[in-house]
Amino acid sequence: MTDTPLYKRVLIKVSGEALMGDQGFGIDVSVADRIAGDIKQARDLGVEVAIVIGGGNIFRGVAVASRGGDRVSGDHMGMLATVINSVALRTSLQKHGIDAVVLSAIAMPEICESFSQRKAMAYINTGRVVIFAGGTGNPYFTTDSASALRAAEIGADALFKGTQVDGIYSADPKKDPAATRFDKLTHKEVLDKGLNVMDVAAVALTRENHIPIIVFSIHEKGMFAEILNGRGRATVVTE
Ligand code: UDP
Numbered sequence: 383m384t385d386t387p388l389y390k391r392v393l394i395k396v397s398g399e400a401l402m403g404d405q406g407f408g409i410d411v412s413v414a415d416r417i418a419g420d421i422k423q424a425r426d427l428g429v430e431v432a433i434v435i436g437g438g439n440i441f442r443g444v445a446v447a448s449r450g451g452d453r454v455s456g457d458h459m460g461m462l463a464t465v466i467n468s469v470a471l472r473t474s475l476q477k478h479g480i481d482a483v484v485l486s487a488i489a490m491p492e493i494c495e496s497f498s499q500r501k502a503m504a505y506i507n508t509g510r511v512v513i514f515a516g517g518t519g520n521p522y523f524t525t526d527s528a529s530a531l532r533a534a535e536i537g538a539d540a541l542f543k544g545t546q547v548d549g550i551y552s553a554d555p556k557k558d559p560a561a562t563r564f565d566k567l568t569h570k571e572v573l574d575k576g577l578n579v580m581d582v583a584a585v586a587l588t589r590e591n592h593i594p595i596i597v598f599s600i601h602e603k604g605m606f607a608e609i610l611n612g613r614g615r616a617t618v619v620t621e
Contacts, residue, residue, distance in 0.1 A: 387610040389539040391430040391506070394421070395529035395580075396544050398439035398467055400600045408439060409470045416603060417544075418474035423607035425480060425511065432502070432512045432536055434529035435471060437463030443521065457521030461488060464525060468515035469493065475511060482511040487519030487528070499535045506536060526580040530587040541593050542609070543580060544600030549617030550579050567619045569595075579619070588619075595619040 396417060403410030424431050440463035446456030468484045472494075475482040483505050484494035494515060495501065505512050517528040526543075533541040546556070550572070553561040569589035572579055579585065579597055588595055598605050598616035608614030 387424075387427045387429050388612050389429060389610060391432075391536065391538050392424070392540045392542055392610070393432045393434065393529055393533040393536065393538040394424075394542040394544060394606065395434045395526065396436070396471075396600060397525075397546075398436035398463065399546070400439075400544060401435070401467055401470065402439040409467065411470070411474070414470050414474040415477060417600065418471060418478050418480065420604060420606045421475060421511065422478045422480055423604060424610055427607060427610055429610055430506050430509075432506065432514065432532065432538065433468075433471065434514045434517075434525055434532055435464055435467040436525040437461065437467060437517075439463075440466060454521045457523075461516045461519070461521075464517055465490065465493065465515045468513045472513055475513075480511050481509070482513055484513045484515050487514070487516035502532075502536055512536075523583070524581050526584040527587070530580070530584040530591075530593070533593050534587060534591040538593060540596055541588055542596045542598065542606065544606070545597055546599070546601070548599040548602070548615050550577055550597050550619070552577075554578070564617050567617060568621060569619055572619055585619075589621070592621060 401409045403413040437460045441459045443456030443460045447453040472482045472484050485497040486494050487497050489496045502512050514532045517525050550564045551561040555561040572585050596616050605614050609616050
Protein backbone atom coordinates (compact mmCIF):
# COMPACT_ATOMS: atom_id res chain seq x y z
CA MET A 383 0.00 0.00 0.00
CA THR A 384 1.59 3.26 -1.12
CA ASP A 385 -1.27 5.71 -0.53
CA THR A 386 -3.07 6.62 2.64
CA PRO A 387 -6.77 6.52 1.83
CA LEU A 388 -8.85 9.62 2.51
CA TYR A 389 -11.28 7.67 4.72
CA LYS A 390 -10.88 4.75 7.09
CA ARG A 391 -14.48 3.49 7.15
CA VAL A 392 -17.01 4.13 4.39
CA LEU A 393 -20.48 3.05 3.40
CA ILE A 394 -21.22 2.71 -0.31
CA LYS A 395 -24.78 2.92 -1.61
CA VAL A 396 -25.29 1.09 -4.90
CA SER A 397 -28.62 1.54 -6.65
CA GLY A 398 -30.43 -1.58 -7.76
CA GLU A 399 -30.44 -0.22 -11.30
CA ALA A 400 -26.64 -0.35 -11.35
CA LEU A 401 -26.80 -4.15 -11.05
CA MET A 402 -29.01 -4.66 -14.09
CA GLY A 403 -26.41 -3.37 -16.57
CA ASP A 404 -27.93 -3.09 -20.06
CA GLN A 405 -30.80 -5.44 -19.20
CA GLY A 406 -34.15 -3.81 -18.46
CA PHE A 407 -34.65 -5.81 -15.27
CA GLY A 408 -32.91 -7.98 -12.70
CA ILE A 409 -29.25 -8.73 -12.15
CA ASP A 410 -26.46 -8.92 -14.69
CA VAL A 411 -23.97 -11.13 -12.84
CA SER A 412 -21.02 -9.76 -14.81
CA VAL A 413 -21.91 -6.24 -13.58
CA ALA A 414 -22.29 -7.45 -9.98
CA ASP A 415 -18.88 -9.14 -10.30
CA ARG A 416 -17.31 -5.92 -11.61
CA ILE A 417 -18.75 -3.83 -8.77
CA ALA A 418 -17.49 -6.47 -6.31
CA GLY A 419 -14.04 -6.08 -7.89
CA ASP A 420 -14.19 -2.33 -7.25
CA ILE A 421 -15.11 -3.00 -3.62
CA LYS A 422 -12.17 -5.40 -3.33
CA GLN A 423 -9.82 -2.65 -4.54
CA ALA A 424 -11.10 -0.41 -1.74
CA ARG A 425 -10.62 -3.21 0.82
CA ASP A 426 -7.09 -3.76 -0.50
CA LEU A 427 -6.34 -0.13 0.41
CA GLY A 428 -7.17 -1.04 4.00
CA VAL A 429 -10.53 0.77 3.97
CA GLU A 430 -13.42 -0.74 5.95
CA VAL A 431 -16.38 -1.01 3.58
CA ALA A 432 -20.07 -1.46 4.29
CA ILE A 433 -22.70 -1.59 1.54
CA VAL A 434 -26.36 -0.74 1.05
CA ILE A 435 -28.03 -1.89 -2.18
CA GLY A 436 -31.31 -0.63 -3.59
CA GLY A 437 -33.98 -2.75 -5.21
CA GLY A 438 -35.11 -0.61 -8.13
CA ASN A 439 -33.91 -3.17 -10.69
CA ILE A 440 -36.58 -5.53 -9.37
CA PHE A 441 -39.31 -3.66 -7.55
CA ARG A 442 -40.25 -0.23 -6.17
CA GLY A 443 -43.23 0.33 -3.87
CA VAL A 444 -44.18 3.62 -5.51
CA ALA A 445 -44.79 1.78 -8.79
CA VAL A 446 -47.56 -0.20 -7.11
CA ALA A 447 -48.97 2.86 -5.36
CA SER A 448 -49.04 4.89 -8.59
CA ARG A 449 -51.29 2.21 -10.12
CA GLY A 450 -53.68 2.37 -7.18
CA GLY A 451 -52.17 -0.59 -5.32
CA ASP A 452 -51.24 -0.85 -1.67
CA ARG A 453 -48.10 1.16 -0.89
CA VAL A 454 -47.11 -0.77 2.22
CA SER A 455 -47.28 -4.14 0.43
CA GLY A 456 -45.38 -2.62 -2.47
CA ASP A 457 -42.66 -1.34 -0.15
CA HIS A 458 -42.41 -4.77 1.48
CA MET A 459 -41.80 -6.20 -1.98
CA GLY A 460 -39.19 -3.49 -2.64
CA MET A 461 -37.38 -4.36 0.59
CA LEU A 462 -37.37 -8.04 -0.39
CA ALA A 463 -35.82 -6.98 -3.71
CA THR A 464 -32.92 -5.42 -1.81
CA VAL A 465 -32.33 -8.75 -0.08
CA ILE A 466 -32.13 -10.52 -3.46
CA ASN A 467 -29.56 -7.97 -4.64
CA SER A 468 -27.60 -8.24 -1.41
CA VAL A 469 -27.35 -12.02 -1.71
CA ALA A 470 -26.18 -11.60 -5.34
CA LEU A 471 -23.49 -9.10 -4.34
CA ARG A 472 -22.36 -11.28 -1.43
CA THR A 473 -21.85 -14.11 -3.93
CA SER A 474 -19.87 -11.82 -6.26
CA LEU A 475 -17.71 -10.59 -3.37
CA GLN A 476 -17.01 -14.17 -2.31
CA LYS A 477 -15.81 -14.93 -5.87
CA HIS A 478 -13.22 -12.19 -5.29
CA GLY A 479 -12.16 -13.80 -2.01
CA ILE A 480 -13.92 -11.16 0.10
CA ASP A 481 -15.54 -12.37 3.29
CA ALA A 482 -18.91 -10.61 3.13
CA VAL A 483 -21.93 -10.94 5.37
CA VAL A 484 -25.53 -9.84 4.73
CA LEU A 485 -27.38 -8.28 7.67
CA SER A 486 -31.07 -7.78 6.93
CA ALA A 487 -33.47 -5.35 8.59
CA ILE A 488 -36.16 -8.02 8.01
CA ALA A 489 -35.48 -11.37 9.68
CA MET A 490 -34.99 -14.29 7.30
CA PRO A 491 -32.51 -16.48 9.14
CA GLU A 492 -32.33 -19.23 6.51
CA ILE A 493 -30.93 -16.71 4.03
CA CYS A 494 -28.98 -14.14 6.00
CA GLU A 495 -28.41 -12.73 9.47
CA SER A 496 -30.66 -10.14 11.06
CA PHE A 497 -29.36 -6.61 11.49
CA SER A 498 -28.23 -5.21 14.79
CA GLN A 499 -25.82 -2.34 15.16
CA ARG A 500 -23.65 -4.33 17.58
CA LYS A 501 -23.39 -7.25 15.18
CA ALA A 502 -22.50 -4.90 12.33
CA MET A 503 -19.72 -3.30 14.38
CA ALA A 504 -18.38 -6.68 15.45
CA TYR A 505 -18.16 -7.82 11.81
CA ILE A 506 -16.60 -4.57 10.62
CA ASN A 507 -14.03 -4.72 13.41
CA THR A 508 -12.99 -8.19 12.28
CA GLY A 509 -12.46 -7.05 8.71
CA ARG A 510 -15.64 -8.36 7.10
CA VAL A 511 -17.51 -6.45 4.41
CA VAL A 512 -21.05 -5.94 5.68
CA ILE A 513 -24.00 -5.65 3.30
CA PHE A 514 -27.08 -4.07 4.85
CA ALA A 515 -30.22 -5.56 3.27
CA GLY A 516 -33.91 -4.78 3.65
CA GLY A 517 -33.46 -1.00 3.69
CA THR A 518 -34.55 0.51 6.99
CA GLY A 519 -37.08 -2.30 7.44
CA ASN A 520 -39.93 0.21 7.18
CA PRO A 521 -42.23 1.22 4.33
CA TYR A 522 -42.26 4.81 3.03
CA PHE A 523 -38.46 4.93 3.23
CA THR A 524 -35.81 4.41 0.58
CA THR A 525 -32.43 2.74 0.51
CA ASP A 526 -30.90 6.25 0.32
CA SER A 527 -32.30 6.88 3.78
CA ALA A 528 -31.18 3.41 4.87
CA SER A 529 -27.63 4.17 3.70
CA ALA A 530 -27.53 7.46 5.66
CA LEU A 531 -28.93 5.68 8.72
CA ARG A 532 -26.49 2.78 8.58
CA ALA A 533 -23.57 5.15 7.85
CA ALA A 534 -24.41 7.04 11.04
CA GLU A 535 -24.86 3.83 13.04
CA ILE A 536 -21.46 2.43 12.08
CA GLY A 537 -19.66 5.77 12.39
CA ALA A 538 -18.72 5.90 8.71
CA ASP A 539 -16.32 8.67 7.70
CA ALA A 540 -18.13 9.11 4.38
CA LEU A 541 -21.17 7.94 2.46
CA PHE A 542 -20.36 7.07 -1.17
CA LYS A 543 -23.26 7.16 -3.59
CA GLY A 544 -22.59 5.36 -6.85
CA THR A 545 -24.84 6.83 -9.56
CA GLN A 546 -25.32 6.74 -13.32
CA VAL A 547 -23.19 9.91 -13.83
CA ASP A 548 -19.93 11.32 -12.45
CA GLY A 549 -21.32 13.66 -9.80
CA ILE A 550 -24.11 16.09 -8.99
CA TYR A 551 -25.50 18.23 -11.81
CA SER A 552 -27.85 21.23 -11.78
CA ALA A 553 -30.30 19.11 -13.82
CA ASP A 554 -30.33 15.59 -15.25
CA PRO A 555 -27.42 15.72 -17.75
CA LYS A 556 -28.97 12.87 -19.75
CA LYS A 557 -32.06 15.04 -20.39
CA ASP A 558 -30.73 18.61 -20.23
CA PRO A 559 -27.56 19.41 -22.24
CA ALA A 560 -27.24 22.76 -20.37
CA ALA A 561 -26.87 20.98 -17.00
CA THR A 562 -23.72 22.01 -15.11
CA ARG A 563 -21.68 19.81 -12.80
CA PHE A 564 -20.63 20.70 -9.26
CA ASP A 565 -17.25 19.71 -7.78
CA LYS A 566 -18.24 20.64 -4.23
CA LEU A 567 -21.45 21.49 -2.41
CA THR A 568 -22.65 21.76 1.16
CA HIS A 569 -25.50 19.64 2.51
CA LYS A 570 -27.47 22.88 2.90
CA GLU A 571 -26.94 23.81 -0.76
CA VAL A 572 -28.11 20.38 -1.87
CA LEU A 573 -31.28 20.82 0.19
CA ASP A 574 -31.86 24.49 -0.71
CA LYS A 575 -31.34 23.93 -4.45
CA GLY A 576 -33.48 20.80 -4.37
CA LEU A 577 -30.73 18.85 -6.16
CA ASN A 578 -31.68 15.33 -7.06
CA VAL A 579 -28.88 13.39 -5.34
CA MET A 580 -30.42 11.47 -2.48
CA ASP A 581 -33.79 11.96 -0.85
CA VAL A 582 -34.18 14.84 1.60
CA ALA A 583 -34.27 12.56 4.67
CA ALA A 584 -30.91 11.02 3.69
CA VAL A 585 -29.23 14.38 3.12
CA ALA A 586 -30.63 15.77 6.39
CA LEU A 587 -29.43 12.74 8.35
CA THR A 588 -25.90 12.93 6.93
CA ARG A 589 -25.83 16.68 7.59
CA GLU A 590 -26.89 16.23 11.21
CA ASN A 591 -24.24 13.55 11.72
CA HIS A 592 -21.45 15.43 9.86
CA ILE A 593 -21.02 12.71 7.23
CA PRO A 594 -19.74 13.81 3.80
CA ILE A 595 -21.52 12.43 0.71
CA ILE A 596 -19.32 11.50 -2.25
CA VAL A 597 -21.27 11.15 -5.50
CA PHE A 598 -19.52 9.31 -8.33
CA SER A 599 -20.19 7.09 -11.35
CA ILE A 600 -20.63 3.45 -10.37
CA HIS A 601 -20.01 2.54 -14.02
CA GLU A 602 -16.38 3.76 -14.02
CA LYS A 603 -14.29 0.71 -13.21
CA GLY A 604 -11.82 1.43 -10.39
CA MET A 605 -13.25 4.87 -9.60
CA PHE A 606 -14.20 3.97 -6.01
CA ALA A 607 -10.56 3.27 -5.10
CA GLU A 608 -9.32 6.25 -7.14
CA ILE A 609 -11.50 8.58 -5.06
CA LEU A 610 -10.34 6.92 -1.84
CA ASN A 611 -6.79 7.65 -3.04
CA GLY A 612 -7.69 11.32 -3.58
CA ARG A 613 -7.46 11.16 -7.37
CA GLY A 614 -10.92 10.28 -8.64
CA ARG A 615 -13.76 12.31 -10.14
CA ALA A 616 -16.73 13.00 -7.87
CA THR A 617 -18.87 15.69 -6.30
CA VAL A 618 -18.11 16.05 -2.61
CA VAL A 619 -20.86 17.25 -0.28
CA THR A 620 -19.55 18.53 3.06
CA GLU A 621 -20.59 20.97 5.76
N1 UDP B 1 -37.93 0.33 0.57
C1 UDP B 1 -38.69 0.56 1.72
N2 UDP B 1 -38.06 0.96 2.86
C2 UDP B 1 -36.72 1.15 2.93
C3 UDP B 1 -35.95 0.91 1.77
C4 UDP B 1 -36.57 0.51 0.60
O1 UDP B 1 -39.90 0.41 1.69
O2 UDP B 1 -36.20 1.48 4.02
C5 UDP B 1 -38.60 -0.20 -0.64
C6 UDP B 1 -39.26 0.88 -1.48
O3 UDP B 1 -40.43 0.34 -2.06
C7 UDP B 1 -38.23 1.15 -2.54
C8 UDP B 1 -37.67 -0.23 -2.79
O4 UDP B 1 -37.65 -0.82 -1.49
O5 UDP B 1 -38.77 1.70 -3.70
C9 UDP B 1 -36.31 -0.31 -3.40
O6 UDP B 1 -35.45 0.64 -2.80
P1 UDP B 1 -34.94 1.95 -3.60
O7 UDP B 1 -36.06 2.52 -4.42
O8 UDP B 1 -34.32 2.87 -2.60
O9 UDP B 1 -33.85 1.31 -4.54
P2 UDP B 1 -32.87 1.99 -5.62
O10 UDP B 1 -33.59 3.12 -6.28
O11 UDP B 1 -31.68 2.49 -4.88
O12 UDP B 1 -32.52 0.86 -6.55
